[in-house]
Amino acid sequence: MPQTKELASFIASSRLNDIPRDVIHEAKRSLLNFVGCAVGGSLEAAVETAIRALSPYSGERLAQLLARKEQFDPLYASLINGISGHVYEYDDTTPMNYIHPTPPVASALFAYASANGVSGADFLHAFLMGFETESRIGNAIYPAHYEAGWHITATAGVFGAAAGIGKLLSLSIQETVWAIGLAATQASGLREMFGSMAKSFHAGHAARNGYLSAVLAKSGFTAGEHGLEGPRGFAAVLASQYDLSKITAGLGKDFQIRYNTYKPYPCGIVVHPTIDGCIDLYRDFRPSPESIKSVRVRVAPLVLDLCNKREITQGLDSKYSIYHSAAVGLVRGKAGLQEYSDEAANNSLIRRVRERVTAVADSSITEDQSHIEVELENGQKLSRFVEQSLGNLRKPLTDRQLEDKFRDQATGRLPGTQVDRVIELCWQLDTVQDVRQLIKGTIPNGV
Amino acid sequence: MPQTKELASFIASSRLNDIPRDVIHEAKRSLLNFVGCAVGGSLEAAVETAIRALSPYSGERLAQLLARKEQFDPLYASLINGISGHVYEYDDTTPMNYIHPTPPVASALFAYASANGVSGADFLHAFLMGFETESRIGNAIYPAHYEAGWHITATAGVFGAAAGIGKLLSLSIQETVWAIGLAATQASGLREMFGSMAKSFHAGHAARNGYLSAVLAKSGFTAGEHGLEGPRGFAAVLASQYDLSKITAGLGKDFQIRYNTYKPYPCGIVVHPTIDGCIDLYRDFRPSPESIKSVRVRVAPLVLDLCNKREITQGLDSKYSIYHSAAVGLVRGKAGLQEYSDEAANNSLIRRVRERVTAVADSSITEDQSHIEVELENGQKLSRFVEQSLGNLRKPLTDRQLEDKFRDQATGRLPGTQVDRVIELCWQLDTVQDVRQLIKGTIPNGV
Numbered sequence: 067m068p069q070t071k072e073l074a075s076f077i078a079s080s081r082l083n084d085i086p087r088d089v090i091h092e093a094k095r096s097l098l099n100f101v102g103c104a105v106g107g108s109l110e111a112a113v114e115t116a117i118r119a120l121s122p123y124s125g126e127r128l129a130q131l132l133a134r135k136e137q138f139d140p141l142y143a144s145l146i147n148g149i150s151g152h153v154y155e156y157d158d159t160t161p162m163n164y165i166h167p168t169p170p171v172a173s174a175l176f177a178y179a180s181a182n183g184v185s186g187a188d189f190l191h192a193f194l195m196g197f198e199t200e201s202r203i204g205n206a207i208y209p210a211h212y213e214a215g216w217h218i219t220a221t222a223g224v225f226g227a228a229a230g231i232g233k234l235l236s237l238s239i240q241e242t243v244w245a246i247g248l249a250a251t252q253a254s255g256l257r258e259m260f261g262s263m264a265k266s267f268h269a270g271h272a273a274r275n276g277y278l279s280a281v282l283a284k285s286g287f288t289a290g291e292h293g294l295e296g297p298r299g300f301a302a303v304l305a306s307q308y309d310l311s312k313i314t315a316g317l318g319k320d321f322q323i324r325y326n327t328y329k330p331y332p333c334g335i336v337v338h339p340t341i342d343g344c345i346d347l348y349r350d351f352r353p354s355p356e357s358i359k360s361v362r363v364r365v366a367p368l369v370l371d372l373c374n375k376r377e378i379t380q381g382l383d384s385k386y387s388i389y390h391s392a393a394v395g396l397v398r399g400k401a402g403l404q405e406y407s408d409e410a411a412n413n414s415l416i417r418r419v420r421e422r423v424t425a426v427a428d429s430s431i432t433e434d435q436s437h438i439e440v441e442l443e444n445g446q447k448l449s450r451f452v453e454q455s456l457g458n459l460r461k462p463l464t465d466r467q468l469e470d471k472f473r474d475q476a477t478g479r480l481p482g483t484q485v486d487r488v489i490e491l492c493w494q495l496d497t498v499q500d501v502r503q504l505i506k507g508t509i510p511n512g513v
Numbered sequence: 514m515p516q517t518k519e520l521a522s523f524i525a526s527s528r529l530n531d532i533p534r535d536v537i538h539e540a541k542r543s544l545l546n547f548v549g550c551a552v553g554g555s556l557e558a559a560v561e562t563a564i565r566a567l568s569p570y571s572g573e574r575l576a577q578l579l580a581r582k583e584q585f586d587p588l589y590a591s592l593i594n595g596i597s598g599h600v601y602e603y604d605d606t607t608p609m610n611y612i613h614p615t616p617p618v619a620s621a622l623f624a625y626a627s628a629n630g631v632s633g634a635d636f637l638h639a640f641l642m643g644f645e646t647e648s649r650i651g652n653a654i655y656p657a658h659y660e661a662g663w664h665i666t667a668t669a670g671v672f673g674a675a676a677g678i679g680k681l682l683s684l685s686i687q688e689t690v691w692a693i694g695l696a697a698t699q700a701s702g703l704r705e706m707f708g709s710m711a712k713s714f715h716a717g718h719a720a721r722n723g724y725l726s727a728v729l730a731k732s733g734f735t736a737g738e739h740g741l742e743g744p745r746g747f748a749a750v751l752a753s754q755y756d757l758s759k760i761t762a763g764l765g766k767d768f769q770i771r772y773n774t775y776k777p778y779p780c781g782i783v784v785h786p787t788i789d790g791c792i793d794l795y796r797d798f799r800p801s802p803e804s805i806k807s808v809r810v811r812v813a814p815l816v817l818d819l820c821n822k823r824e825i826t827q828g829l830d831s832k833y834s835i836y837h838s839a840a841v842g843l844v845r846g847k848a849g850l851q852e853y854s855d856e857a858a859n860n861s862l863i864r865r866v867r868e869r870v871t872a873v874a875d876s877s878i879t880e881d882q883s884h885i886e887v888e889l890e891n892g893q894k895l896s897r898f899v900e901q902s903l904g905n906l907r908k909p910l911t912d913r914q915l916e917d918k919f920r921d922q923a924t925g926r927l928p929g930t931q932v933d934r935v936i937e938l939c940w941q942l943d944t945v946q947d948v949r950q951l952i953k954g955t956i957p958n959g960v
Contacts, residue, residue, distance in 0.1 A: 112734070115732050115733055115734045116729070116734060118732050119728055119729050119731070119732035119734060122572065122573070123572040123573075123586050123587075123588050123728075124572050125569065125570040125571050125586070126569070126570075139570050139572070140570075141570050214750055215744070215745030215746075215749060215750035216750060217698075220698075244709075247705075247706060247709070247711060248711055248714070250705070250706075251664075251703045251705070251706050251711050251714070251715065251718075252701050252718065253701055254698060254700055254701035255698055256698045256737075256740075256745055256746060256747065256750055257745040257750075258694075258697070258698070258737045258739060258740060258745040258746040258747075258750075259694060259697075259698050259736055259737045259740075261737070262691075262694070262735040262736050262737050263734050263735045263736070264694060264695055264698050264735065264736035267698070267734070268698065281567075281570075282562075282563070282566050282714075284566070285562050285565055285566035286562055287559070287562045287563060287566060287710050287714070288709040288710040288711065289706055289709050289710070289711040290703075290705045290707070290708070290709050290711060292705060293703075293705060293706075296705040297662070297705070298662030298703055299662075299703060299705040300703065300705075302662060303663060303703055303704075303705075
């Protein structure tokens with residue numbers, strides 16, 4: 067059976083009872099992490115600007131935005147939720163394909179749920195269908211697709227949103243095939259946009275377009291039957307090399323959400339091992355910023371590919387800078403939201419150290435590793451080799467660490483009772499009667 | 514100067530007075546042709562389905578759809594106008610890049626004009642900026658981009674809509690750079706969708722996304738500065754070979770609309786030479802369908818690439834069939850809207866001849882040419898070699914033929930007085946005070 071149809075059959079016929087408990091729990095972890103990111107990112111300029119620009123075009127305002135007082139129609143709500151959830155670069159990552167998987171899917175589902183009312187169980191199920199869809203499509207085209215310059219979170223994410231909304235709309239197999247085709251033909255998003263507002267737009271764009279694909283398919287709007295595997299379909303056109311068997315092998319057994327990871331730092335994931343090592347050195351030696359003569363890091367080549375920004379004037383730039391990230395670890399011993407703010411980007415001590423960092427790509431270093439050598443003005447040398455970075459699959463954040471991350475992002479945004487309530491609702495999502503309870507909890511003074 | 518910035522500077526600083534009269538006239542021809550296609554296509558199932566599906570999501574209904582009684586917000590109106598204008602496959606084509614250039618740009622501009630009121634002069638100017646933008650970007654990436662499987666009407670069209678709406682919004686150079694970046698990162702559309710409703714969706718999708726790009730940029734939503742030429746920008750990611758110099762060489766002098774062509778037949782343009790030859794044979798010999806033993810056509814390889822459909826059960830399929838197209842020419846001596854209807858697709862005489870057509874790709878045959886050999890049951894052989902097909906750059910449709918084409922499409926849809934009025938308004942567009950007059954003329958009993 068062609069992959070598009072086999073995937074569509076799986077989505078249309080899946081039942082929540084068939085899904086293992088550990089998979090459901092990982093979905094809750096992913097959603098807690100995502101909701102925290104949306105709360106944290108909800109006041110960013112990209113979000114404010116999108117709300118201002120799109121407001122005149124909103125349809126009936128049936129959907130409450132996450133973590134904001136405004137309502138939009140559910141398609142634009144998907145788009146704006148996606149920007150909020152991705153803008154902080156603090157969202158989840160599946161290391162096997164570098165997708166940030168939850169924002170495109172969950173942004174659409176929360177918008178749908180707000181407008182229509184959905185039980186927590188149905189929400190989790192739809193979320194898992196979307197997650198599985200985008201992850202498997204991503205696996206099939208990674209790494210050629212990503213290396214070519216596609217922002218895979220957007221290009222694979224649109225399928226996830228289509229699958230998730232399609233499940234909530236109870237699309238038939240044929241309708242799901244069309245929804246996948248419509249998603250394929252809307253798949254877009256260039257890595258050239260990294261460092262601008264357009265990057266976070268990608269997650270929202272994927273959510274909105276995937277949602278639209280499902281809505282159109284439900285109405286009988288047709289698409290090609292072979293959106294994924296056809297000779298001019300998604301894989302052939304958007305990847306120079308691909309393996310379509312990854313879309314369907316082990317479907318329904320090998321759930322991809324088991325490979326999801328959560329960032330401890332709000333910046334490009336590939337710089338995380340370097341941050342771990344720099345924080346370690348800070349803890350062990352507390353070198354004063356003025357004492358640092360040079361910092362030399364050896365990292366996987368992808369790090370320089372993704373996070374090579376040297377000219378930094380604002381927080382957004384700093385998220386893609388191995389230089390800034392090493393500097394904040396050494397100067398402040400942490401790399402939280404404050405360390406990627408405009409203030410930190412322009413802080414003279416951080417800048418001083420940042421300018422002394424050099425980075426070398428070394429193909430013998432994996433993407434989980436980093437080698438750091440600091441030379442002090444007095445000639446002393448400090449070094450650290452990081453083997454596994456915090457938050458990766460072998461060293462995952464615990465449920466408690468995820469709660470702490472949520473609290474960090476929600477502090478100052480939500481009253482403490484709401485923070486507790488949202489965490490509790492996430493862990494109990496499979497028994498929540500209406501997901502609007504959770505959405506309401508994310509709105510400042512919304513409960 | 515990088516191409517994105519140079520193009521943005523051109524768009525932002527262009528004045529209507531700088532544009533030669535023949536270019537203005539060709540713009541009017543393009544728009545007359547487009548409006549006719551939108552009238553002709555406005556009742557197609559793809560349009561009806563999109564209206565039904567999207568209606569619940571429309572924002573304030575400020576924009577009148579072309580040729581329909583419904584209003585939508587201008588973004589969805591762009592999308593639906595694009596479907597109407599492209600669904601008949603009767604729209605214009607620039608042969609140097611195979612873009613159907615007017616639908617993505619004009620669909621957005623008519624939606625904007627309906628919502629906001631625009632003079633004919635400003636409309637023409639914005640249209641030409643959009644046309645120039647998409648054509649030049651298309652030239653830069655053709656043919657590698659198209660051959661890879663991209664539907665270039667969509668992927669280049671989104672830039673055209675962004676430039677045209679950007680001009681009406683008086684975007685600054687910086688804002689235009691962002692609009693181009695936002696268009697680049699939304700560029701999508703796969704040839705795999707040909708033969709389904711998703712194909713005509715592409716033109717609308719490009720119009721809507723281009724419009725959105727300009728609106729976001731106007732509000733200060735930022736994008737990468739090098740959307741076109743960056744190492745992970747549009748050209749590098751979506752084309753294996755490209756020539757960026759084509760984006761800017763001769764800008765403001767060598768207007769691309771001079772290379773626009775208009776189809777005499779509502780089907781894939783590459784089968785037009787074959788239709789010409791088959792109509793010629795019909796006129797000269799009037800072979801009865803039952804007398805035709807075999808039909809052998811030799812055509813450029815691209816013809817079989819694009820129009821090789823053999824299994825035909827509906828009108829939409831038949832537009833991509835060299836076999837059907839040869840058959841209707843020989844059986845009916847014409848290839849108008851009726852010959853690509855569901856009726857014709859299932860007509861037993863046409864089917865009989867269609868099944869006897871074989872097509873051979875011959876790289877010595879250009880895309881303007883076709884060689885046709887018909888063998889009759891009595892052994893007689895008829896043949897024709899077509900050197901230049903009607904409607905191509907060397908044999909363009911006259912203004913009068915474009916009017917006739919418009920009348921053919923509008924007959925039965927619009928009262929005769931409105932047909933005359935729309936034609937007149939197109940020719941006088943540079944002096945029309947408000948384009949809403951023209952839009953109103955396209956609506957059945959709208960005047």
